[in-house]
Amino acid sequence: MQTENQVNSTITLSHHNCDTLICHTCLFFKNKDTSFASIDAVAKNLALQVDAGFRNVRLSLNNEIDQTKQLITETHRIHEKNQNKIHEAFASLHQLIIKHEAILKENMAAIENDNTKQLNAYENHLLKIENSLDFQQAQFCEIVSKGQHVQLLQREYGSVDYLNKIHKELGRLKAPRRTQYDIQGLENLSKIKDEILQCGTVNLKIDNSLGYENSRLEKIMAQQTNPKMLDLSDQQLNDQDVKVLVEKYHEITALSEFNISRNQISSKGIKCLASMLQQNKELSVLILGDNQIGHRGTQYLCHALEKNTVLTTLNLSWNRIGDKGAEHIADALRENKTLTTLDLQQNCIGCLGASHIANALRINTVI
CATH class of the missing domain: 1.10.287 (Helix Hairpins)
Structure with missing residues (x-):
């Protein structure tokens, strides 16, 4: 524990709670349980994070340039x-x-x-x-x-x-x-x-997937050794990558656990995934947290859930599905009798969305 005079004399500490350099004005400063870290240590850690971020962005940019x-x-x-x-x-x-x-x-x-x-x-x-x-x-x-x-x-x-x-x-x-x-x-x-x-009429068709490749995804899939579990979390995957996964890597249909959280997947990517989920007979755990699914992607997913009879765990946290998305989930829960675990935290669900789900749970006694 450092004194207030020490912090005022030389700013060398960073407060863990508010991440500010000048923390002697914070109410937490006078709390004996408040902890501080060296500015050098915090700066070094921040530099490592930013450097990793630059490398990831550079890698994504290079991939886009190569594909172009x-x-x-x-x-x-x-x-x-x-x-x-x-x-x-x-x-x-x-x-x-x-x-x-x-x-x-x-x-x-x-x-x-x-x-x-x-x-x-x-x-x-x-x-x-x-x-x-x-x-x-x-x-x-x-x-x-x-x-x-x-x-x-x-x-x-x-x-x-x-x-x-x-x-x-x-x-x-x-x-x-x-x-x-x-x-x-x-x-x-x-x-x-x-x-x-x-014969001189030209029909223009934009094929956004023409020549699309993700070398990092290909490398991960080539090194995949567990035929039942696939973890693609935090890989900066987008909708095109999901489309490639569904169309090219048919081995994902044999997975029992699939983690694709913390990526950049929107409703378009979920639509591709939902089409696979409708026919899947193996997948029991699907983790989609921290993406950009929204209520539209939730609708696609819930339509698949109405027909799926094997999925038991679904994580949709941090996807901003809102009340509309909650309504779609409620509709799916009325039909689905297999799902036992559903994570919906941090999804901007208000009272209206919560009431939809509550009403559905009166019918669904499995989850």
């Missing part, structure tokens, strides 16, 4: 891959369109050429008849104009026979018809055009 670099690398790789996919798809489509267009034009040209050839042949035949008719008619007109009546009479039957022959020949002729054809499927090109334009 991985995301950048993965983004570049995916970008290049998508660029190649687009090029290959459109190049293949472009080649197919050019090739098919050439084939289609070639087929159409062959049909048109055949039609033209038939029509030209028919036209030439008609022109020959016309030339013969012109010649015969010119001779006839010359005889008439010269008054050569004897010669005209001599050519009577010849001219008549010629005209009858030409008339019959024209009657037997069958003019070629132009081939009619329809190009099937061209109307579908407009639909294909719309589909191609739709």
Whole structure:
């Protein structure tokens, strides 16, 4: 015990109760049971704590930087891959369109050429008849104009026979018809055009877990030797880490005791954990104290408790679940008949929340 004069003369002590350097004004100072510690010792201890805090923050920061670099690398790789996919798809489509267009034009040209050839042949035949008719008619007109009546009479039957022959020949002729054809499927090109334009639509999906890693968590899980108990308390774990635990480390489904207290887990992480808890048949002790669950996370957890039949101990202390969270717990207690130990200290539960739980305990006689 140090005197007041000693403290006033040189400030070398720190009061254990109020952690102030100048503690001679504190009422505890004159209490004979009051204890003090050396400022050097307190400062050294504080320096160690702050140094450890800096190291933890630095470790978390380095993890975030490494994960960001991985995301950048993965983004570049995916970008290049998508660029190649687009090029290959459109190049293949472009080649197919050019090739098919050439084939289609070639087929159409062959049909048109055949039609033209038939029509030209028919036209030439008609022109020959016309030339013969012109010649015969010119001779006839010359005889008439010269008054050569004897010669005209001599050519009577010849001219008549010629005209009858030409008339019959024209009657037997069958003019070629132009081939009619329809190009099937061209109307579908407009639909294909719309589909191609739709191929350029990009749907953005944000994947927050892409490339996420926590090397410290991986190391802890790799060194895990107890298949029934896992202690991840005070590891600065977040919602992403809980998601990784549930999705990647399936061995946690065989745990009987799981301590994940004093971390940075919110309702999002609890939602992942609750989905696992609904199906779990082994876990009997779950410690979630000193996180950031809130009333929303409590709702997820309690929904799982209504279906869980093996959990006996649940610690939810220091999670600020409030009256709303207490109401969710009350609803779960009315259904759950397995839970025997429930820690709810320091959760900002008022009279209303306490009354909800009290009413539920009238039904639940196990806890």
